[in-house]
Amino acid sequence: MFASAVSVKKAIKETMVRWPAWVWEEKELENKNDVLIELKHVKKVFEDGVTVIEDLSLEIKKGEFVTLLGPSGCGKTTILRMIGGFEKPTEGELLLNGKDISNLPPNERPINTVFQKYALFPHLNVYDNIAFGLKIKGVDKKTQDEKVKKVLEMVDLEGFEKRSISTLSGGQQQRIAIARAIVNEPEVLLLDESLSALDYKMRKEMQLELKEMHRKLGITFIFVTHDQEEALTMSDKVVVMSDGDIQQIGTPEDIYNEPKNLFVADFIGASNIFKGKMVGKKQVEFCGAVFECLDDYAVDTMIDAVVRPEDVEIVEAGKGRIQGEVISCDFKGIFYVTSVKTDKAEIEIHNLKSFQIGDKVGLDLQPDGIHIIPYDTSINHYDGEITSYEAGNGFEIAFEDFTLTVPARNVFADCVEKDGGLTDAKGQAIAWENVKVTMSFLPHDAILNDDADAGFVAGDIFNFIYKDDHYRYRIRSESEEDYIVNDADLWNVGDHVSVSVPVEKMKFEIQKA
Amino acid sequence: MSRDFTEEKTLKYSFSRKQLAIPYCIFLILFVILPLLVVIFYAFTNDEGQVSFANFIAFFQSSKTVGTLVYSIVIAVVTTLICLLIAYPTAYILAKTGMRSGSALLLLFVLPMWINFTLRITALKEILTLIEGNLAFHPFFNTILCMVYDFLPFMIMPLYNTLTKLDDSYVEAAQDLGAKKSHVFLKVVLPLSVPGIVSGVTMVFLPSMTNYVVLDMVYNSTYIMGSLIGSYFSAYDWHNGSVISIILLLIICVITFISNRYAEGDDRQQGKVSVLK
Numbered sequence: 201m202f203a204s205a206v207s208v209k210k211a212i213k214e215t216m217v218r219w220p221a222w223v224w225e226e227k228e229l230e231n232k233n234d235v236l237i238e239l240k241h242v243k244k245v246f247e248d249g250v251t252v253i254e255d256l257s258l259e260i261k262k263g264e265f266v267t268l269l270g271p272s273g274c275g276k277t278t279i280l281r282m283i284g285g286f287e288k289p290t291e292g293e294l295l296l297n298g299k300d301i302s303n304l305p306p307n308e309r310p311i312n313t314v315f316q317k318y319a320l321f322p323h324l325n326v327y328d329n330i331a332f333g334l335k336i337k338g339v340d341k342k343t344q345d346e347k348v349k350k351v352l353e354m355v356d357l358e359g360f361e362k363r364s365i366s367t368l369s370g371g372q373q374q375r376i377a378i379a380r381a382i383v384n385e386p387e388v389l390l391l392d393e394s395l396s397a398l399d400y401k402m403r404k405e406m407q408l409e410l411k412e413m414h415r416k417l418g419i420t421f422i423f424v425t426h427d428q429e430e431a432l433t434m435s436d437k438v439v440v441m442s443d444g445d446i447q448q449i450g451t452p453e454d455i456y457n458e459p460k461n462l463f464v465a466d467f468i469g470a471s472n473i474f475k476g477k478m479v480g481k482k483q484v485e486f487c488g489a490v491f492e493c494l495d496d497y498a499v500d501t502m503i504d505a506v507v508r509p510e511d512v513e514i515v516e517a518g519k520g521r522i523q524g525e526v527i528s529c530d531f532k533g534i535f536y537v538t539s540v541k542t543d544k545a546e547i548e549i550h551n552l553k554s555f556q557i558g559d560k561v562g563l564d565l566q567p568d569g570i571h572i573i574p575y576d577t578s579i580n581h582y583d584g585e586i587t588s589y590e591a592g593n594g595f596e597i598a599f600e601d602f603t604l605t606v607p608a609r610n611v612f613a614d615c616v617e618k619d620g621g622l623t624d625a626k627g628q629a630i631a632w633e634n635v636k637v638t639m640s641f642l643p644h645d646a647i648l649n650d651d652a653d654a655g656f657v658a659g660d661i662f663n664f665i666y667k668d669d670h671y672r673y674r675i676r677s678e679s680e681e682d683y684i685v686n687d688a689d690l691w692n693v694g695d696h697v698s699v700s701v702p703v704e705k706m707k708f709e710i711q712k713a
Numbered sequence: 714m715s716r717d718f719t720e721e722k723t724l725k726y727s728f729s730r731k732q733l734a735i736p737y738c739i740f741l742i743l744f745v746i747l748p749l750l751v752v753i754f755y756a757f758t759n760d761e762g763q764v765s766f767a768n769f770i771a772f773f774q775s776s777k778t779v780g781t782l783v784y785s786i787v788i789a790v791v792t793t794l795i796c797l798l799i800a801y802p803t804a805y806i807l808a809k810t811g812m813r814s815g816s817a818l819l820l821l822f823v824l825p826m827w828i829n830f831t832l833r834i835t836a837l838k839e840i841l842t843l844i845e846g847n848l849a850f851h852p853f854f855n856t857i858l859c860m861v862y863d864f865l866p867f868m869i870m871p872l873y874n875t876l877t878k879l880d881d882s883y884v885e886a887a888q889d890l891g892a893k894k895s896h897v898f899l900k901v902v903l904p905l906s907v908p909g910i911v912s913g914v915t916m917v918f919l920p921s922m923t924n925y926v927v928l929d930m931v932y933n934s935t936y937i938m939g940s941l942i943g944s945y946f947s948a949y950d951w952h953n954g955s956v957i958s959i960i961l962l963l964i965i966c967v968i969t970f971i972s973n974r975y976a977e978g979d980d981r982q983q984g985k986v987s988v989l990k
Binding site: 285312321322384 | 887900
């Protein structure tokens, strides 16, 4: 314990010697656990009425390297722009050091940004670009010169002061953009997909350099990316986002090894997702076999098992708990990607051996290679109200997106239809008027159809996840309701489809007042 | 057989791209190069047909002609400045405030260009007569007013184009680095819109030096360069008329040279932007 604290202090001291004092001014390294930025129930609706963020809360600590990770359109850049001051939250609070800064303009925030396309001023040379902020603050010429020289050293571009921006390569522009931001000694550095314009090798290099720079400067970095590898490589903390919501916050290891839900499991790294259920204490069944696992859920809980491709062992045919046949084997440099088809699913495996197509193999899993996510039972629940009743036809129930005509028995299980009226088993009339009903269905009971009028509701496919033998689609209707449907066929994101569910598979529950 | 036939046919009717330029070259020679040579010839000869610089010396010695040159430049400078002062904020608001009807409003500003120029000036003249009674009382003011009215669209258009192309991220970057709104404008927006200003100035300055029709119509009896050429040529004084044409040509050359340098800068800058994208 003591030894480690001493060595940390020593490391800090060494770095402080190496880097000039102004880099360290007021950088309170001891208070690394202080919350620096706090978003409280932030909501953002754009002028055109589109809601990007519904209700989001997030804490960022001093000195952290935080990555906001998610597919495009998930709201990550909007959050960054709100922290930077370029967007105002519609509702909620944005605190910096405990003070609400929601209404502070960007020029008054101790925060600097590295823009996605760098936004270096083309009419100024490298020196004037970097010194832009210093000049505005009225820093004297000598200090300007010193600071510009120091940051240029830091980004490895000594002697570039007089160069015109147009003569710089993408990687050099990137460095100048970083230099221009950190020369102002901000408390927070925001990076908006800053590496996405670079080629692969350059990006790898910059990732490491940024991490190193973060270590040396000790300030808070907030990085936005859609590249999961980048996020895992660089960050202390990853915030996985989708659809304006935080899916999971954790260290890169947590996010990768213990994904909270299917979205995270699918988005981060490659994964095999199997449908299964718990069959005993820490015993899970999927792919027709029973495995031991480390997660403990009640017996019979429906689950999704997430298995990383590198955690699957390939053994001799006949051994192992899963049997299958190799259907493809591709070389990826450091490993082979092998696909094995079993009678239930297709499994992706990363390992170091190559196989021939057609090889019979056995597969096995260790307990720590299986991550269990309990089945989300709250999906596909829709609230409606009974609007009318017609003897013979049943109830008409109005939901936000659609209206259903349902036999009365499906709603009131033991009702009796008599003389155009409705009574319960004891013969008393049922008051059905304006009764609120929740309808639910299971994803695998629904059917997708490209004819928009074929189902009870239509919408666009918003995203999908591949699970062992089918795809799980999320369909979003015009009123922004989501419908989750399992389907064996491959559809594309953006396809306009209708969802139909046989009436007998719909479950109706009467809401208690 | 058939192959020979097609070959023969293509040989007979094919002509290279260079040949397509022939009509243009003929036009250029007949209506640009030859007249220019004639003007140069007349400018540097006297009535006896001998080469002489007397015409130029006479131009710069006569207080009347130099006065006209100065008056033309004053009119052009004032017109250009007023156009710039009106057009810049207008173009900025249209381009940058995210007005949905921005382009429709722009059309309103540009629409007068579609109406015949004499008609527009006549209409304005009638209105001015109603207000002022006699136009001859304020010849300079009336001239400038009509010129500005006439040339404003030519200033707005290039400014609007430059400002719409100006990436908002530059503005955000400046704010991010601590710049107040005034700083953002002076240090980023204005320098980056210089190419638009230059091309607008070029499009307003030169025509307003020579557009004597406006002066005629508002009864401004002072001569500008255009009216001087007109009066010499209508008196069959080819030599003096040509001299003034040459002087104007030189002014045009100088201004084009300057603006080309800025335009090159503009190209480079756009090259940069495309590299980044």
